[in-house]
Amino acid sequence: MTRPRYLPGDLAVWLLILAELAVFALLFVGFAVARAFDPATFAAGRAELHPGVGLASTLSLIVASYLVATATVGYRRGRDGTAVRLWLALLVSLAYTLGKLWEYGQLYGAGYHLGSDTFFMFYFFLTFFHFLHVVVGQGVLLALARKARRPWQDDRDTNAMESGACYWHMVDLVWLALFPLLYVVA
C-alpha cells in the first residue's frame, strides 16, 4: 500500500529553505571561484583552522538532526519522549555553538578577522552566517520542546513540528557541504 505523497511541514518554510539553499549555493560558488584565483592564500588560511573542532561540530549537528528526525516521527505517531529528544538535540547542538565560539576566539586572538584576506572573509562570513542559522534553529527547537512537553492532545501541531524540523535539517545539510569545503579540502 502506498501512502499519498506528502510534504512534511509548511509550504512557506519550504520556500524559505529553497531561498536559503540558493544563497548558500551562491556563496559556495563564490568561494570556489575565489579559491581558484588564489589557492595559496586559501591553503594557508585553511592551515590555521582546527579540523578537530570542525569534525566535532559536524558530529554534534548530525546527532542533533537525528534526534530531531526521530522526535518528529514519534510526535506524529503520538509517542512519548518527543520533548526529551528535542531537549537532547538542543544540548548536543550546543557543542557546535561552543566549538565555533572557541574557534572564533582562537582565530581572533591570532589576529584574523573578516578583512584579513579572501579566505578569512569567506571563512568568517560563511561560518558566521551559518552560525546564526544554528542559533535560530536552536530557538526553534526550544519552542518546539516546550510545546511538545504538554500532554498528548488530539490537535497536535504537526505542521509546526515538521516545519521546525525541516529548517533544522536544512541547517545541517548546509554544514555538511560547508565543513569539507572549508576544513578538509587542501
Add this chain to the structure above:
Amino acid sequence: MILTLMILIVCTALPVLLANAGLQGLLPLVLAMILIKAWLVVDRFMELRHAPRHWRWAVQAWAPMVVLAVIVAGGW
C-alpha cells in the same frame, strides 16, 4: 534512522581521518561523501522520500549542483 546516523558519522569522519593519516588526493572522496550525506539528510531526516516528487528532486538537486558548481568554478 539509526542506520542513517551511523552512515552519516562514518562519511564525515572518514575523509578527516584519512587526511590526518597524510593521504593526498582526497577531493573526489570528499565530494562523494558530501553527495551521500546530503542524499540521506534530505530523503530520511527531512522525509522527502515520501514527498511530492518535484519537491523531493528540487531539494535533492541542491548538493549535486553545489558540488558540480564547485568543481567547474574552482577548476578542480
Add this chain to the structure above:
Amino acid sequence: MKYQSQAVAKPYFIFALILFAGQILFGLILGLQYVVGDFLFPEIPFNVARMVHTNLLIVWLLFGFMGATYWLVPEEAQTELHSPLLAKVLFWVFAVAGTLTILGYLSVDYATLADLTYNNLLPTMGREFLEQPTITKIGIAVVAVGFLYNVGVTALKGRKTVVNIVLMTGLFGLVVLWLFAFYNPSNLTLDKYFWWFVVHLWVEGVWELIMGAILAYILIKLTGVDREVIEKWLYVIIAMALISGIIGTGHHFFWIGPPEYWLWLGSVFSALEPLPFFMMVLFAFNMVKRRRRNHPNKAALLWALGTSVMAFLGAGVWGFLHTLAPVNYYTHGSQITAAHGHMAFYGAYVMIVLTIISYAMPIMRGRPYGNSATAQAMEIWGFWLMTLSMVCITLFLTGAGVLQVWLQRMPDAGEALSFMATQDRIALFYWMRLVAGAFFMGGLVVYLGSFLIKGEAPEPALEGAAARA
C-alpha cells in the same frame, strides 16, 4: 466608498497626478538637454531640471502612497479615519512646502537657495535625491510623523488585517529611514554609506512592503479570491524581498570605499532580488486566474497585472543585469544605471500608485464599478502608450549604456574615449530616447484625458461572475 473619511485620499491623488505631469515635462527637457546641450541654458541648467524631475517623482509617489494609505487603511480596519481634518491639513502643508521647494529650485540658483534656507546650520543639501533644503526635509519628517500617527491610530483601533500590518510596517520604516537624510558627515564615504540607507532601503526595502500591500489589497478587491490566500502570499513575498534586499544593499557599497567583502555579499544577495518580484508576477496572475468575480473595472486590473510584470522587468531583470560586481565594475554610473532606474521606478512604484488611483478614483467620483467603457478604453490606451514608451526608453538607454561601456570603460587608458567624446558617439540613442519620452508624454495626456469622460460602468450581473469561477 464604505467609509466617508476615505475621501481624503482624493486631493492626494489629484495632486500626485499634477506633479507626475510636471515630472514628465522636466524629463523631456532633460532628454533634450542630453542632445542639445545648451537648451534653456542658463535659465534652467541641467542640474536644476534633473533635481526637479527626480524630486517631483519622489514627492508625487509619496503623495500617492499617502493617498493609497488614507484610502485603504480605514476600509481594511473597518473604521473611519482617526482625523480627516489632520489629513487635510497635512495635505496642504505638504503641497505648499513641496511647491515652494520646486519654485525655489527654479527661481534662484542652488547656492542662493542653500543660503536662504540656512543650510549651514544643518547641512543636508546637495546630495543626489536629497537636494531639498533642510527646512523642507524637516517638513517632510513632520508631515510623515503626523500622517503615521493618524493612520496608525486608525489601524490600531480597527480590524488588523495583514494588508494594514504590512503597509504600516512599510510606512514606519519609510519614516525611520528618512532620518538618515539628516546625517551628512564631512567624510564622503561615510556620507554615501548612510545615504544608501535612505535610498536603497527605501526603494528596495520598505517601499516594496508598501507596494506589496497595495497590490494585495487591489487583488482582494478585484478578484474576490479569499483574503486568507492573498495575505499569506503577501507575507512570503515581502519576506523574500527583505531577505534578499537588506544585505543586497551591499551592491551599492562596491566602489564608494567600504571593504571588499561587500563585492561578494552584494553580488550574492542581490542576485536573489529578482525573486520576490518574480513571485509577485506569479502571485498576481494566479490570483486573477482563480478569480471569483469579474470586476467591471478592467483598467484597474490591467494596471495591477502590469505593475507586477514591469516591476519584475525593471527592478528584477534590469537590476540583475548589472548587479554582479565584475559587471558593475564596468557599468557603474553609466547609462545602464539610468535605464534600470527608469524602468524600475515606473514599473514598481509609478504603476502601483496608478493602480490604486485607477481603482479608487472612480469610487470616490461616485462610480462604484469603475468608469464608463469609453473612459476605460482611453485609460487602457494611456497604459499601453506609457508602458511601451518606457520599455523603449529603457532599451535605448541600455543601448547607450552598452556602447558607453564599450567605448569609455573597457579599453585601456590610452585608447578609451573621454566621457564627452563618448556622449557624442551615443547621441543617436539619446535622440531615440527623447522620441520615446515624447510618446510617454502623449500617453500621459491620453491617460489624464480619460478622467474627463463622463459615465460609469454598470453594475455587473452576479451569475456571470459565478459561472467564470
Add this chain to the structure above:
Amino acid sequence: MAERFTKSMARNIYLGGSVFFVLLFLALTLDTQVRAMPERDNRELITEAVAKGKEVWEHNNCVGCHTIMGEGAYFAPELANVFDRRGGGDSATFRAYLGAWMKAMPTKVPGRRQMPQFNLTEKEVDALAAFLEWTSKIDDNNWPPNIEG
C-alpha cells in the same frame, strides 16, 4: 499531494527573516564602519579645506550633472578621479587647472552642454580642489576601470 500553507507560518518567516537580516546587516555595518573604513577612506587626511570643499560641492549641486564615485547624474564627467585625470596626481597642477576651468565656464559653444558660472572665490576653489584630491585617494576597490572614469 496536499501542501499545507498557513498564514501564521508565513508571518513567522516574515518577522523572523526581517529581524535576522536587519541584525546581520547592522553587524556588518559595525564591522565596516569601526574596523574597515578608517583604513580605507583616509579620514586622517580630511583637513578643514577638504570639509569646506565638500560644502562647496554640495552648495552648488555639482552632483546634479557630475558623478562622484559613479553616483550622481550621468550628464557630465566622473570627478572622483579628476585629480589624477586633469592634475596628473599633482596638487599644484590640479589647483591651477581647476581654477582656470571654473573661470572659463560657461563655454557658450552653441549646442554643447554648458556648465554654469558659479563665481567661486579663490578660497572656495582651493577647498574644492582639496576635496577632490582627498576623494581620489579613497580605496574604492580600484574603480573606475580607467582614467576616463
